Amino acid sequence: MEEKQVRIQLEDAAYTYEGASSPALSGASAIVREGEFVAVLGHNGSGKSTLAKLLNALYLPSEGRVVVCGYDTSREEFVWEIRRRAGMIFQNPDNQIVATVVKEDVAFGLENLGVPAEEMYPRVESALASVRMSRYADSAPHQLSGGQKQRVAVAGILAMEPSVLIADEATAMLDPSGRRDVLETIRDLNRNKGITVVWITHFMEEAALADRILVVSDGRIVKEGIPREVFSDVEGMRALHLDVPRMTSLAADLRREGMPLREGILTVDDLVKEVERLCPLKSAI
Amino acid sequence: MSIEVRHLTHAYAKGTALQTVALDDISFTVREGEFVGIVGHTGSGKSTLVQHLNGLLKPTSGQVLVDGEDLNGEKVDRRALRRRIGLVFQYPEYQLFEETVARDIAFGPKNMGLPADEIDRRVRRAMESVHLDYAKYAESSPFELSGGQMRRVAIAGVLAMEPEVLILDEPTAGLDPRGRDRILTMLEELRARDHTTVLMVSHSMEDMARLADRLLVMSEGRLAADGTPREIFGRPELMRSVGLDVPEAARLCAALRQRGYDLPPDLYRMEELRGCLLRLWKEGNAC
Ligand SMILES: Nc1ncnc2c1ncn2[C@@H]1O[C@H](COP(=O)(O)OP(=O)(O)OP(=O)(O)O)[C@@H](O)[C@H]1O
Ligand SMILES: Nc1ncnc2c1ncn2[C@@H]1O[C@H](COP(=O)(O)OP(=O)(O)OP(=O)(O)O)[C@@H](O)[C@H]1O
Ligand SMILES: [Mg+2]
Ligand SMILES: [Mg+2]
Numbered sequence: 001m002e003e004k005q006v007r008i009q010l011e012d013a014a015y016t017y018e019g020a021s022s023p024a025l026s027g028a029s030a031i032v033r034e035g036e037f038v039a040v041l042g043h044n045g046s047g048k049s050t051l052a053k054l055l056n057a058l059y060l061p062s063e064g065r066v067v068v069c070g071y072d073t074s075r076e077e078f079v080w081e082i083r084r085r086a087g088m089i090f091q092n093p094d095n096q097i098v099a100t101v102v103k104e105d106v107a108f109g110l111e112n113l114g115v116p117a118e119e120m121y122p123r124v125e126s127a128l129a130s131v132r133m134s135r136y137a138d139s140a141p142h143q144l145s146g147g148q149k150q151r152v153a154v155a156g157i158l159a160m161e162p163s164v165l166i167a168d169e170a171t172a173m174l175d176p177s178g179r180r181d182v183l184e185t186i187r188d189l190n191r192n193k194g195i196t197v198v199w200i201t202h203f204m205e206e207a208a209l210a211d212r213i214l215v216v217s218d219g220r221i222v223k224e225g226i227p228r229e230v231f232s233d234v235e236g237m238r239a240l241h242l243d244v245p246r247m248t249s250l251a252a253d254l255r256r257e258g259m260p261l262r263e264g265i266l267t268v269d270d271l272v273k274e275v276e277r278l279c280p281l282k283s284a285i
Numbered sequence: 286m287s288i289e290v291r292h293l294t295h296a297y298a299k300g301t302a303l304q305t306v307a308l309d310d311i312s313f314t315v316r317e318g319e320f321v322g323i324v325g326h327t328g329s330g331k332s333t334l335v336q337h338l339n340g341l342l343k344p345t346s347g348q349v350l351v352d353g354e355d356l357n358g359e360k361v362d363r364r365a366l367r368r369r370i371g372l373v374f375q376y377p378e379y380q381l382f383e384e385t386v387a388r389d390i391a392f393g394p395k396n397m398g399l400p401a402d403e404i405d406r407r408v409r410r411a412m413e414s415v416h417l418d419y420a421k422y423a424e425s426s427p428f429e430l431s432g433g434q435m436r437r438v439a440i441a442g443v444l445a446m447e448p449e450v451l452i453l454d455e456p457t458a459g460l461d462p463r464g465r466d467r468i469l470t471m472l473e474e475l476r477a478r479d480h481t482t483v484l485m486v487s488h489s490m491e492d493m494a495r496l497a498d499r500l501l502v503m504s505e506g507r508l509a510a511d512g513t514p515r516e517i518f519g520r521p522e523l524m525r526s527v528g529l530d531v532p533e534a535a536r537l538c539a540a541l542r543q544r545g546y547d548l549p550p551d552l553y554r555m556e557e558l559r560g561c562l563l564r565l566w567k568e569g570n571a572c
Contacts, residue, residue, distance in 0.1 A: 017429065043461040044433030091432045091459070092376065143297065146375045146455065147327030147488075169432070172458045173375070175326045175488045176530035202433075202461055205533075241463035246491070246533050246555065253559055259566050268533060272540045279565050281545050 007164050007196040008032040008055060012064035015050050023062070024050040025219045034163075035194040037187065039207035039227075042216030043241035048200045049091055051216065052168045055198065056086045069164060084113055087162030089170040091200075093153035094142075102144075102152055103128065103137040109160045127159035128152075130185050132178075146173045154182055158189075165189070166198045171206070183209070204231070204245045208266040215240060228264040247271045286352055286369065286449045286482055288315045288338060293347035295333055307333040309506040310347070318480040320472075322493040322514070325503030326528030331486045332375050334503070335452050338484065339370040368397055371448030375455050375486070377439030378432070386412075386430075386438050387423040393446040404445075411441035416467045433459045440468065450482040451475065457492060469496060494518065494532040494553050502527060519551040534558040 014026040025047040032038050042048045053059040054066050057073040069085045071078035087109070090096045099105035106124045115123070128134045131151040136144065141152055150173045157165060165186065171179040183206060189195045199210060207213050213230045215223035217240050223230060231237065231244040234252050243249070251265040251274070261274045295308040307330045315321050325331050336342040337349050340356050340363045349356040351366065371393075374380060383389035387408050394404045412419050415437040422430070427438050436459055443451070451472075457465040469492060475481040487493060493500060493514060500517045502510040504527040510517055517524070518531045521539060530536075535553040538561075542548050548561055 020429070044437070044459075044464055045431040046461075049431060092378070094376065094379075139303075145328040145332060151327065169459060173327075173455060173488070175528050176490065177525075177528040178327050179488075202459065202465075204462070238463075241461050243462035247537070250534075250555060250559060250562075254562060254566075257563055259563065268537045268540060271537060272544070275541060275546070275562065275565070276544065279546075279569070282569070 004033040004035055006031055006067075007034050007036075007069055008198070009067040010054075010064070011067075013054060013061040013066050014063035015047075015054055015059050016062050023219055025054070025216075026063070028064070028221050030214060030221060030224070032196060032198065034196055035190065037190050037197045037199065037209075037211045039210035039213045040198060040200045040216060041202075041204075041207055041213060041242055046216040047219045048216055049168055050219075052088060052166050052198070052200060055164075055166050056088045057082045058088075084160075085162055086164040086166060087157040087160045088166040089153055089157050089168060091168040091172075093146075093149040093173075096153045096156065097141045097149065100140055100142075101137075102133065102139050102141055105141050105152060106156045106159050109156055113160065123159045123161075124155075127155040130158060131155045131182060147175060147178060150174055151178065151182070154185075158185065161193075162195070164196045164198070166200075168200045169202065170199075171201070171203070179203075179206075204243050204248075205267075208245045208248075215242070217241075227266060231266060232263060287317050288450065288482070288484075289348075289350040289353075290314070290334075290337075291348045291350065293334070293337060293349065294345050295330075295337065295342060296345045297333075299345060307506050308337075311506075311508050312347075313501060313508065313511055315482060315484065317482055318476065320476055320483045320485070320496055320498045322497030322500045323484060323486045323503065324488070324490070324493060324500060324529055325509075329503040329527075330506040331503055332454055335372060335454055335484065335486060338450075338452055339367050339372045341372070368393070368446055369448055370450040370452065371443040371446050373440050373443045373451075373453040373456055375458075377442075378435040380439055380442070381427040381435060384426060385424050386417070386427050387419075389427050389438055390442045390445050393442055397446065407445040407447070408441075411445040414444055414467075414471045415441045416464055417441065433461060433464060436460060437464065444471075447479075448481070450484070452484045454486045455488065456485065457487065457489065465492070472496060490518070490524075490530055490532045494534070502529070504528075514553060515551050518553040 010028045010030045013028045014023045016023040040048050057079045060074050066073045068082050071082050097105055098108050103124050106127055107120055110120045131154050133151045154170055171182055190197050208227045214221055231248050234244050237244050245266050247265055251261045255261050265271050290313050293308055293311040297305045323331050381389050390408045390411055391404050394407050409419055417437050457468055497514050500514055509527055518535050521531045524531055532553050534555045538548050538552045
């Protein structure tokens with residue numbers, strides 16, 4: 001199989017906030033290829049949002065290099081090219097809201113991209129529909145509930161159809177069905193349209209669905225691997241102030257009690273299959 | 286301190302074309318020392334509801350009674366009441382305003398007229414409760430912190446007032462797993478030690494399964510259900526119909542029951558599930 005194009009390349013990148021005594025991120029190296037879904041985990045203050053902001057050229061690396069879709073973020077003439085390709089959903093939706101009417105807010109990014117009006121309207125409509133916010137198209141964003149704001153922020157980026165989507169805790173304030181909707185919508189774009197996704201989250205169950213996980217701790221990328229590998233080290237993850245998916249943790253507890261469950265359990269389905277294997281129903285024998 | 290909500294209705298932008306009825310005839314009572322979880326889909330009215338409980342929003346109709354007294358009555362000293370009923374907002378970062386973390390957390394206790402050494406003690410204790418290192422962050426600017434760190438400062442600011450009733454609107458959203466666990470443990474301790482009444486809004490059914498004595502389920506501005514977690518999580522169809530879900534332990538249990546395994550229908554805690562699965566494996570039946 002031919003290797004996919006590199007979408008994001010970090011080469012020993014560092015960032016230090018003005019006046020800070022130590023860098024918020026340093027020595028960060030990573031490669032993300034087209035169509036990958038990469039989850040980023042890390043304790044509060046580990047440097048995830050700093051990393052995200054380096055990826056869409058909001059911050060420039062104080063050392064090293066960040067290349068997005070082939071463009072070096074430190075070259076000012078490329079900032080525009082980067083922003084139109086790499087869309088970012090910010091951690092706090094209020095930092096993203098710019099207009100006084102929801103549909104205008106969602107259209108804002110498209111206007112900036114120079115999308116013609118007749119194309120803009122259907123894109124805004126469909127983005128709002130995909131986050132189930134159509135009935136709020138004419139509302140004022142600042143009068144929405146926390147989760148409604150977050151959905152609007154997601155819609156604004158979906159409408160732009162970026163080739164790289166960076167989501168900084170995009171589901172933190174959503175209800176369980178909203179979280180499923182948003183994750184499904186983005187996974188669908190990822191699988192069917194080849195959109196590259198960088199998914200920052202504190203939900204281990206979400207990270208379990210990624211192709212690959214990066215773990216950040218104290219400003220450094222300390223682990224990288226597929227979910228099964230990363231989550232096989234329960235104690236290691238806890239030491240980083242993180243965790244493993246609940247089903248993984250339950251399976252580990254049961255294994256300790258002697259139940260010979262296979263390794264690599266991440267989801268409810270995984271565990272159901274193992275229970276069926278180890279405890280066959282009498283009627284089924 | 287008990288809180289009684291009677292036929293509470295709230296309309297935003299009342300009388301305009303944009304009128305939104307966010308709360309529609311809500312009634313319930315919270316007893317002293319109870320831990321009440323409030324769940325509900327996005328926009329169901331949870332934040333609107335909790336802002337009525339310390340008098341920040343006024344009912345369009347209906348009443349909120351605190352220890353039997355109408356919170357919006359004329360004689361009530363609302364400022365004094367807000368010290369006894371602490372509210373952590375959904376996006377509490379916006380409440381931060383002081384130059385340093387320690388001063389921000391000290392703001393409430395200072396306004397209460399407490400002596401300096403008591404304020405200092407409370408600030409340190411509150412920072413420890415939310416797992417923020419005093420030596421490292423006390424003198425930092427709250428605006429130079431990460432999202433999760435800001436949330437911790439905001440929670441600490443309310444804890445430092447040591448309120449009798451603590452209301453938290455999505456306190457663990459954006460916290461890392463260790464921080465989330467730390468806050469939940471702290472709430473368990475507060476309840477056990479000080480009999481603090483706690484109302485917590487959360488989208489995490491897992492947190493609710495761990496802590497709540499009782500759950501209020503909101504949907505479209507109405508109270509769709511009020512019961513123990515066991516009663517509520519035993520009704521997955523109800524939960525899904527209002528945009529919510531049941532904890533993962535209950536989901537696994539339901540999936541196994543569907544395949545013919547004899548497991549209890551109302552199981553929702555991980556520890557129970559673990560015991561059942563072990564028995565199933567060792568003895569061939571779960572209960
Ligand atoms: N504007 C700022 N000025 C100075 N320091 C900052 C600023 N923003 C963040 N920091 C510091 O940089 C470090 C990394 O912060 P960052 O926001 O990247 O963390 P994060 O991993 O996104 O955390 P969270 O999970 O809480 O969102 C933290 O130590 C934080 O205190
Ligand atoms: N200031 C406001 N002006 C007008 N309408 C508002 C205002 N604040 C909230 N609303 C509306 O009232 C309803 C209830 O909002 P509320 O914030 O109470 O929901 P919530 O249950 O807290 O939701 P979430 O889980 O998303 O935080 C929503 O439909 C919302 O759009
Ligand atoms: Mg962050
Ligand atoms: Mg809310």
